[in-house]
Amino acid sequence: MTNPYNKDYPISWEELHRNARALAWRLLDHGPWKGIIAITRGGLVPAAIVARELDIRLIDTICISSYGQLETGVEASKQGQLKLLKGFDGDGEGYLLIDDLVDTGKTAAAVREIVPKATFATVYAKPAGKPGVDMYVTEVSQDTWIRFPWDMAQSFATPIANLQD
DSSP states (O other): OOOSOOEEEEOOHHHHHHHHHHHHHHHHTTOOOSEEEEEETTTHHHHHHHHHHHTOOOEEEEEEEEEOOSBTTBOOOSEEEEEEEEOOSSOOTTEEEEEEEESSSHHHHHHHHHSTTSEEEEEEEOTTTGGGOSEEEEEOOTTEEEEOGGGOOOOOOOOGGGGOO
């Protein structure tokens, strides 16, 4: 199996915060909102930022796993089987559904079945997943692996010119 991601896009904490606040600005006029449903785990940090900016105090989660770790210490670059760990009671009407990223749209489709009336917003979107969300801030190419700040540590970066074959 080949890795479908040949580009890296590292996101800093500052950039993530700025983009999540931009998402909140876009969502402001679409409320009022009953609450936020964060998709775990990636949606937790953006949901906290959006909740603060929109003064939303009710936050729930849908816990679903799609990317598994291939082996200890190695990140997963392929989506596996979706596993619902915790759902949501209700159809999501009046709620914001927040995730960090929509990639292939597989998780988005599964979550839409759970809360079909929620407004689905992500910070980042890839072309295959864009139809599954109502709003996003930044589009990245399908072949890009986004490296979120909670998954990274400071280390040496190889110059881009040295990455070419």
